[in-house]
Amino acid sequence: MTTQQQPPVLSIEGIIKDYPGVRAVNDVSFSVESSTVHCLIGENGAGKSTLIKMITGALLPSQGNMKINGAPYAPTSTQNARENGVATLFQELHVVDELSVLENLTLGMEQSRFGFLIKSDLEERVIQTLASIEPSINPAARVSSLSVAQKQIIEIARAASSGASVIIMDEPTASLSEREVERLFTVIRKLRSQGVTVIYISHKLDEIIALGDTVTVLRDGKHIVTKPLSEVSGRPELIDMMIGRCVFESYTPRNNLSEEVILSAKGLSNNMLKNVSFEIKKGEIVGFYGLVGAGKTEIARALFGADEVAGSIVFKGEKVGGSPKEAIAAGIALVPEERRTQGLFTNLTIRENIPVMNLRRMSNNGIFRADAELSAATHYIDQLRIATSSIEKHTEKLSGGNQQKVVLAKCLFSKASLLLLDEPTRGVDVGAKTEIYDIIRNLADEGNSVAVFSSELEEVLGICDRIFLLYTGSLESEIINGPDVDINDILNIVTGGNRGVTA
Amino acid sequence: MNVPIKTNTALSENRRLSDQMYITLLVASVAIGLFLIASVFVPNFFQLQNMLNLVTNNWAVISLGVGVTFLLVSGNFDLSVGGIVALSGVLSVWFAQSIGSSNALSSGLGLPYWVALLGALAGAIAIGGLNALFVVKFRIPSIIVTLGTMMVARGIAQVITQGSQRNTNLPDEFGVLGSLKVFGTSMQLPVVFMGLLLLAAIFIERKMVFGRITYWVGANPVAARLSGIDNAKHITYLYLFSAAIAGVVGILLSSEYQSGYSNRGLLMEFDALVIALLGGIAIAGGFGSVIGMFFGAIILAVVTSAATGLTLSPDWQYILKALAVFLAIVAQTWALARRNK
Amino acid sequence: MSKLTRFEVASTTLGGQVSQFLRNYYIYFVLIAIVVFLSLTNLDRYELFERGNFLYERNIINILRVSAPILVLAGAFTLLMVSGYIDLSVGSTMGLSAVIYAMLAINGVPFLAAFAITTLCGVLLGTFNGLLVVRFKITPVIATLITLSLFKGIALLLVMDGVSAIKSMGDLKMPSWFNAYGREGVLLGLPMAFWVAVIVTITLVVLQNRSLLGKYAAATGGNPTAAKLSGINTSKVVFVLYAIVGACAALAGIARSSFMSLGDPLSGDGMELTAILVVLIGGTAFSGGEGRVLRSFVGALIIMTITLGMLTLVPAYYQTLVLGAVLLGAAASNHWISRKDHAS
Missing domain, CATH: 3.40.50.300 (P-loop containing nucleotide triphosphate hydrolases)
Structure with missing residues (x-):
């Protein structure tokens, strides 16, 4: 790689994100160089998704700044991030099945006069972009007839032709076959050669090694390292950086294991x-x-x-x-x-959620046993220590942990x-x-x-x-x-x- | 693990009014408030007889509203009830008419009266089965399905009556059900039917497992399935019940008028939906109550009868219905949002 | 590195092509089949038709004249359904427009002015629907049920004093042009109302294929999130589509009131059912995204041919039953086709 002194395409400076009781992202700083594939790895809960959500404007950071090409960048929505040249490839696909490939590629960027579509170089351009990264897709085909991998490529092509300088891909290979993964990598490499920066998030370390230029490792919300992959010796080193000297919850072998x-x-x-x-x-x-x-x-x-x-x-x-x-x-x-x-x-409410999986117990010849429901609910609120002001609280108003305990209570009650x-x-x-x-x-x-x-x-x-x-x-x-x-x-x-x- | 029957007093005392009760109370107080306002402005409105009439005149729609409410709570529409009312009424007449008149519309199947009634009810339930088949098995949106079955039900009624009505050659007992006075009072059997139906529905909704399942299915069908509930079976039952209620309403109406008329119950499905919406039932499912629907019916009745009392043209009822539903939806959304802020 | 293999393109199989072809053109075959079937039946019993062959010119003209209202509405209704929304108030909008149009005419307003004012009223009524759906966020079904009732009430109130519809009475006479629009042939023996329906349909076909609105309607109905992420103002799209449906419902009202020579507030009753029937026959998906204006136009022709053609076979009171059965059948077959689509 050449070492020109141009500013990094994206720099993250001291980003912090706090949730009640948790600091999901803790003072993370690193920068992403232009025309590279920058991989982001870390265990689940390391803060990757939270960080990405802040870069794409889905979340606002609690503290810290970001810069794009040296200019301050504080996206307020995914839309806003796109306008700043940061496009995201979400795990769920955002293509319109009912439109053609070409129509999808130009969606939202059409040239028009009096509301009518006019011929412009845009179509030429997007067709070329598509052809340059995946020539086998017919621009006139209906998107509903394409495979998941092809739809993904349509989204990538759309991001590329909309002038995005950074494309974020979150686990893009999760639902692809090996052959399709290979094809996607070719596409990503082409994009890189065309000056696009890709931030690539994956758990599959082989992909990281095969594809990446630089890797950033997060652990427990903290930034561990950012370094070129050429300086990484291999999988073991990546794994070491991901787990670190992380203290695992100690497992104590249990002794009443049965063979039944x-x-x-x-x-x-x-x-x-x-x-x-x-x-x-x-x-x-x-x-x-x-x-x-x-x-x-x-x-x-x-x-x-x-x-x-x-x-x-x-x-x-x-x-x-x-x-x-x-x-x-x-x-x-x-x-x-x-x-x-x-x-x-x-x-x-919590009360109404708990009895659903054990209707036999709740039924007295078809009559709903309200007393049993009440006692079950109070019992599980006690036993699982569900933090709530009232048994009548709507479950949508509970915190994630308490919601999960209610679901657990449902299952226990069964x-x-x-x-x-x-x-x-x-x-x-x-x-x-x-x-x-x-x-x-x-x-x-x-x-x-x-x-x-x-x-x-x-x-x-x-x-x-x-x-x-x-x-x-x-x-x-x-x-x-x-x-x-x-x-x-x-x-x-x-x-x-x-x-x-x-x- | 055994669940001891003990109540955590701190939590129980803190039981606040549920959103459900809140909205129902809101609807009830609006109904009563509107009644009082109307009493001030409309001459002769504040009379016992008038209060009773508000309910008894609407027995048919309120009865239909019960089935429609349960279905809405489960997240489904039923627009077929009006058509079923016509169908079962016409069927009961056609089955009961004696055989052998030269006039096609005077000649029926000559079945014994009770067989005719059972047959009519079976016809109604068959339409409910059709609803369930298309909604549950083919997964077609319930609004489209029940629009279709509404036309099919009414269409069959029109074919049987040749687009008009059948009212001759009926056995003597045919008119009894619809006009029977109960307990030596002026209370007619259909009104008693509505009353019992309401009580049963409230009991099922509040006290029975079946009622609770309806809420679970409507609130989150996916979670309900993963919690072991057979959504398909439950929704099928609801469509069958709703159709059966409409069937009984149709039979009672045809008995009251001693005729099977293919246009009977026209727009009743619409009114049943309107009173349910006025009563605070959310079409997204999982929210609403039969009591709310009942007070919704009272609101509509007060508004329309006050309009009549003020000698407004009957045409005003359409505008008043529209305004009432609009205000009800906006007010309920606003009230819940404010409460849960 | 392994060899790069080309992606399989899903619909190159013969079966895929056949189903694609059927989906695109089946509706024309259905129309032809119905016409052929009717041509083989004996029409002598019914007044509506000329004796002899169904394909007799006057029969065709008759059907097309009567069909003008639904033909003018079908396209706009399709576009709205494509965007994932629905308007159940079209029948009432029609009735109200019929009344307004007749009132203007009977009070001496010239044809073009009456026509323009009524259409504009339709736009306003449609905008009102859009307002309830977009601004007040009321579910489309409920919002348009509200306006179904509201518009009908207004229409009924406008013709209050003891009559059921606006027509020539006493000193007030309908001008001669009133009837001509919907009945008198101007080209190929077909009346203006029919040609307006054709023009509207062509316009909407062009809009659907060549305009931002047409494309954005499909995007809004197909994948609202993707549409919003692409910077499309979906609320605006829905708003405009409701206005267009309103305008077309007004044109339908004009056509029908002219055909019947009176401004009947109930003249549009049940039109929402016919419209839903027509677009479903035309292969429009109830869930949005999918549907073509032209196919709905043909769907309208089919429904009207069935409705009127049926009169040659069975008495009129079979109509509701047959149309209800067709509605259920169309819904089931649409569902079946789209499920096969997803399975592949």
Whole structure:
């Protein structure tokens, strides 16, 4: 790289973001040089998403400044960020399926006279941009006929032709096949050669090494290092920087483990899962650890009967997996990944949320047992220490941690003997986290089984007896938790290091 | 883990009025307030008989409102009820008419009276089943489906009556149900039906598991499914119940008028929706109550009858309905936003 | 590095092409099929039709004259549905416009002025809908149900004193042009009302294909978030579309009142149902994003041909039933097509 003395395209100066009780981003400063692929890595909860949200204008920093090409930059909305040349490729696609590729590329930038579209060099330009990065896409095709990867490229091309100098990509390969990933990389390299800067966020370290020029590592909200990837010796160094001397919640081996298998899953396969088989024993806490898109949620939903899956799931000698209703009746409960949209009835009160998963208990010949509801609600508010002024509080007004406890209370009330917890502590503050871990341990000590599906290593290492490692939909390895677990090995496996890819 | 039956007094004492009760009280006080205002301005308004009439004259729409309310709370429209009223009324007449008149409209199937009633009810429930099939199985928006079934139901009624009505050759007992006075009072059977239906609905809504499930399904269908609730089954029941209520209303009306008229119940689905909206039921689902709907009906009744009392043209009712719904929606949104600030 | 493979383009398969072709052109086949079917039936029993063949010139003219109101409305209604919104008040807007138009005419306002004023009133009524939806954020279904009631009430009040509609009475006489607009042939034997519908449809086709509005309507209905992120003022788009629907509903009111020679406040009753039926037949998605003006125009022709053609086969009182069944059928088939789309 040449060392011209032009200002960095984006510089972050002392950015801090505080949430009640947590400092999500703590005094982060680094700069992004023009025409590079700048990778951002860190464990879940390291502050990456929060930082990105501030760069794209979705969040306002509590303190600190940003500069674009040396000029002050304080975006107030995603729209505003775009106008400043910062475009974002979100995980959910923002293309209009019903329009053609060309129409999508020019959306919002059209040249018009009296409201009518006129021919301009814009179309030429966007077609050229598209052709230069992905010639196989026909500009006249309807976007609905394209694959996810192609749609992603349409978004990239739109960002590039709108004159964005920085394009942020957040886990862009999460839903792509290997071949498509390769294609995306080619596109990114072309963009770089055309003077565009890409900020690339991914958990897949091989991608980082294959693609990046510079890497910035965040840990616990703090900036650890920014350095050229040429100076990084390889995966182990990246992994070391990500975990540091991080103190893990100490795992204490539990002694009442039984050998009785409570659930066995064989050959689970669907569009995400590849022939996944495992067993869960009575009284144990198992972890399913993997990155975004590794198939954790899919396994949880399959066990619960929420999604269709090939293969067999036998729970306490009975076949399950037909429907959530069937699973709950058999004694399985799920704390879903998205608590607001999948777990809670946000416009109902805490009291009204708790009894839903155990209607048999709430029903007295069809009459709703209001007394049982009230006592259950007060009981769980006590037991889980849900912080609320009233049992009648609407759950949408609770904090993330308390919302999660309400969802947990729902599941506990179902008296399930197997609890599936999908990202049980996502967006939950530290205090509530520890409390949730205690609840999980207590449950297991009482003879229930718990499966924790998590993308936080600290979490699975802290509480799980046994951990399954997942990578892109297949179960790669199983490890027994204990003091001599090799963290680097785990991270190596879940980032694809087991696959013979060059590291 | 055993849940001990104990109440945390600190939390229970702090139970504040739920949003639901707040809005219902708001609607009720608006209804009463409007009644008092009307009593001041409209001659002869403040009379016991008039108060009773406000309710009894609207027994049909209030009854339909029960089914519509439950469906709205579950997040679904039912615009087919007006059509079902016409259909079941016409069916009950056609089934009961004796056979063998030379006039096509005078000749029916000659079934025993009670069979005719059951048949009419079955016809009504069949339309409810059609609603459920399209909404639950094919996942077509309920507003489109129930507009379609409204036309189908009324269309069948029109075919049977050849676009007009059937009112001859009926057995003597046909007119009894609709005009029967109960308990030696002036209270007619249809009004009693409405009263019992309201009580049952409030009981189901407040006290039964079925009622609670309706709220869960409407508040968050995804969470409801992941909590083990069979949404499809529940919504199917609601459509069947709503259609059955409309069926009974149609039978009672045809008995009262001793005729099966294909245009009976025209726009009743609209009025049922209006009183539900006035009563504070949110079309997004998961919010609202039958009591609210009842007071919504009172508001509408007070407004329209006061307009009549002030000798405004009956055409004013359309404008008044529009204004009432608009104000109700804006006021409720505002009140909730302010309260939950 | 591995070899770069080309992306598979999803719709190059034969099955894909066939379904694409069917989706684009099926509606024309349906129309032709219905016309052929009717040509084979015996029309002798019914007054509306000339004896003999259905394809007789006067029959065609008759159908097109009666269809003018829905033909002029279908395109605008489609654009609004494409943007993901709906207007249930079109029938009342029609009725109110019919009354206004007739009142102007009977009071001596010349044709062009009456025409322009009424259309402008339609724009205002549509804007009012837009206001409720965009500013007051009332759900489109409810907002336009409110105005359905409101506009109908106003129309009924305008014709109060003891009559049901505005027509020639005593000293007040409808001018001769009033009837001509909707009935008398000016070109190819077709009246002005029909040609206005054609012009409006052509304009809307051009708007849909060539203007920002047409494109933004599709973007707003297809992916509102993407539209907003691209800097599109979706509220404005929706607002303008409601105004256009209002204007077209007014034109429909003018056409119908001229055809019936009276200003009937109820003349548009049920029009929202017909309009929904027509756009669904034309393949418009209820969820927004998808739908073509021209296909809805053909859809309107189909519905009117069915409605009138049915009279040759069954008595008039079968109409509601058949149209209801067609509505359910169209909704189900749209749903079926779009689900296949998503599955692929």
